[in-house]
Amino acid sequence: xxxxxxxxxxxxxxxxxxxxxxxxxxxxxxxxxxxxxxxxxxxxxxxxxxxxxxxxxxxxxxxxxxxxxxxxxxxxxxxxxxxxxxxxxxxxxxxxxxxxxxxxxxxxxxxxxxxxxxxxxxxxxxxxxxxxxxxxxxxxxxxxxxxxxxxxxxxxxxxxxxxxxxxxxxxxxxxxxxxxxxxxxxxxxxxxxxxxxxxxxxxxxxxxxxxxxxxxx
Numbered sequence: 001x002x003x004x005x006x007x008x009x010x011x012x013x014x015x016x017x018x019x020x021x022x023x024x025x026x027x028x029x030x031x032x033x034x035x036x037x038x039x040x041x042x043x044x045x046x047x048x049x050x051x052x053x054x055x056x057x058x059x060x061x062x063x064x065x066x067x068x069x070x071x072x073x074x075x076x077x078x079x080x081x082x083x084x085x086x087x088x089x090x091x092x093x094x095x096x097x098x099x100x101x102x103x104x105x106x107x108x109x110x111x112x113x114x115x116x117x118x119x120x121x122x123x124x125x126x127x128x129x130x131x132x133x134x135x136x137x138x139x140x141x142x143x144x145x146x147x148x149x150x151x152x153x154x155x156x157x158x159x160x161x162x163x164x165x166x167x168x169x170x171x172x173x174x175x176x177x178x179x180x181x182x183x184x185x186x187x188x189x190x191x192x193x194x195x196x197x198x199x200x201x202x203x204x205x206x207x208x209x210x211x212x213x214x215x216x217x
Contacts, residue, residue, distance in 0.1 A: 004069055008052060009038040011068075015076055016059055027055045053099070064100045074103060101214055109138065112210055118143040120206050122158045122168060128184035128195075129168055132156065137213045139168065141206030149180070155207040156185075162201035168208075174199040 012018055012034075020031040029051065036042040044052075049065055056063045056076070066073030113119045121140035124133045133139060133156075141158055144151060152171050159167040159182060169182035179199035187195035 002071055003040055004044055004049075005038045005040045007068055007071065008034070008044070011052075011056065011061070011063060011076060012038075015061055016056070018059075023055065027058070029055065057099070062099070062103060064103070065097065066100065074100065098214075105138065105212055105214060108212065109140070112140050116142050118204075118206075120158055121210070122166065124168060127189045128186050129156070130186040130189070132185055133168065133211070134213065137211060139208045139212075140210035141208050143204040143206045145204050149202055149205050152205040152207050153180070157208060158206040159200075160203045160205070162203050167197070169197070171202075171205060 012020070012023065018026075020034050023029050023034060024031045033042075033048075037044040037048060049068055052068070053063055053065060061076055062074075063076045064074045067075060109121050112121060119140065119142050121138055124135055124137040124139065127135060139158065143158075143160070149171075153173055154171070156168070156170050159169060159171065161167065167182050169184055172181040172183055174180050176199045178201065180202050182197040182200055184195050
């Protein structure tokens with residue numbers, strides 16, 4: 001069975017293509033300490049694993065703690081740009097567990113968007129859809145157009161209006177032809193300009209069928 005130390009050595013030699021001296025010079029990790037970890041003379045600690053993961057991240061290599069410790073989970077991968085999916089994420093500031101969570105969610109978003117034409121995902125950025133959806137949640141669906149929008153009445157949706165705005169609200173029928181009301185679930189939120197937007201022209205609507213939440217505790 002391959003040990004964590006052997007995986008450390010594999011990453012350094014085969015993926016980063018760096019010597020222990022390179023690691024020490026660039027990242028300040030002692031050659032002797034790294035050699036002891038790689039050769040199994042000293043069992044690497046949780047703190048040591050976290051330090052190695054941060055070194056890998058700074059070299060644009062994403063490595064999960066689970067893979068380093070057990071060989072299971074996400075395999076190492078270069079240049080997975082988390083900022084395609086999450087705003088202002090700096091991988092070096094994340095713990096290895098939170099980094100794993102972000103990578104898994106990013107991969108799930110990528111998979112969701114690849115499965116059907118007109119798929120869309122969106123980040124919840126306000127409190128007007130509490131308690132169902134909180135700030136920081138991710139939701140997704142498939143956009144419907146034209147008469148199919150009528151099938152979205154009574155559903156929580158990602159909505160694109162004719163004037164280019166995007167909303168996440170529940171759709172109800174307006175009192176004008178081909179117009180819809182966009183209803184929030186949390187009218188008590190003091191940042192809410194209007195609990196209901198009346199008689200909005202909708203370009204497309206995607207009933208929410210996918211909902212994820214990162215644990216930021």
